Amino acid sequence: MLRRISAVQSSFRLNRPFRISRGTRTAAEVITVEIAQGGVTGRGEGVPYARYDETLDSALHQIETARPAIEAGVDRRELLGLMPAGAARNAVDCALWDLEAKLAGRSVAEMAGWPEPAPVATAMTIGVDTPANMAAAARALRNVPLLKVKVDDHDPLAAIRAVREVAPAPRMIVDPNESWSMQGLADRQSALADLGVDLLEQPLAAGDDAELEGFAPLVPLAADESGHLRDDIPRIARRYQVINIKLDKTGGLTSALEVATAAQQAGLRLMVGCMVSSSLSIAPALVLAQRCAFVDLDGPTWLAADRPGGVTEIEGVMKPAEPGFWGAL
Structure with missing residues (x-):
């Protein structure tokens, strides 16, 4: 078996600044x-996140370190x-899924035992700004199924x-x-509801x-930064009602599916973010999205130009990528 891996930095300019409580970005910097192998190529994408001390260089170094094993057939x-x-x-895991699907002539969803990706309502994000500017952004999105503020x-x-x-x-x-205090959360419950x-x-x-243990929220709480892996589920289930699963944090679709199964067994509802x-990040996440109560996959809508053939969003509904883009022949 002759296998070769390449990993490069790719940059996508945003069509508008993306602002959250931690700061603002104007470009998406990813690893492709x-x-x-065998005359076909599998692709995957990862987005290093500074919140977890990840950089483009550190991600590329991890892949380079693992290169011998990956090329040997891991x-x-x-x-x-x-x-x-x-x-x-x-990025590596999703590339292996794509490669395996192409070599087998099957879809990733079929191999995973999950429903084939179908259009889903995705959250459309409104970034941190003045109330007036956020209202202006919301006005343009007033007819979508789901907003994320x-x-x-x-x-x-x-x-x-x-x-x-x-x-x-x-x-x-x-x-x-992560920007609120426990007191602020408690004080805002009625207003949020x-x-x-x-x-x-x-x-x-x-x-x-930890203060969330025993807290009865009027609005369900979703864990994001609080835990990403299967071993985190018992703790998350004591504090939250929903888990936001992100492939960049679980380390791929393989682990994400394990997290989803364990979360459902623990009584948590699923969200994918x-x-x-x-779109190369979103295509694998759309597999997971088919069983999620909340879907937040609008990442490519912030790009000035996406990868050709990728997912499309119309009025808050995300449609899968074109055949052959990722995960299916």
Whole structure:
């Protein structure tokens, strides 16, 4: 078996600044992996995240370190012990899924035992800004099925109210990105419920969420930064009602599917999320999305130009990529 892997940095300019409580970005910087074998090539993408001390260089170094084993034929299960969870392993894992599907003449969904990707309602994100500017952004999205409103700890209810006034119909996820205190969370419960918020994602810092044990929220809470792997599920289930699974954090689709199964067994509802990324990150996540209560895969909608043949979004509904893009012949 002759196998070759390549890993390069790819940059995608954004069509508008993306602002969350931690800062602003104007480009999506990703790692693109290609693994060639038997005349076909599998592709995968990872987005290194500074929150977890990841950089483009560190991700590329991890892949280079694992290169001999990958080119010698390591499979996806063996990859879990070869590389740490994170963006680098995600890119390699998804490339191996794509390669395996092409070599077998089967789809990734079929191999995984999950439904084939179909169009799903995805959250459309409104970044942190003034309430007036967030309302203006929401007005253009007032007819989508699901909004995601990014906030910080500076009068977040004013921002949520401004969005809700112009967009009363969509379901709503509010995401403080770890910026709230426990007291702020408790004080805002009634207002969040009155504003029709459907899900509150990671309000507290991941290291400070033990206080959620025994807390009865009026709006369900989703864990994001608080845990990513199967071993995290028992702790998450004591503090949250939903888990946001991101392939860049689980380290690929292989681990993400394990997390999803364990989470459902623990009584958690599923959410799938993404970084600001190209369609090559979203195509694998759409497999997982078929069994999720909340889907947040609008990453490519922030790009000035996506990869050709990728996913498409129309009025908040994400449609799978063209045949042959990833995961199917």
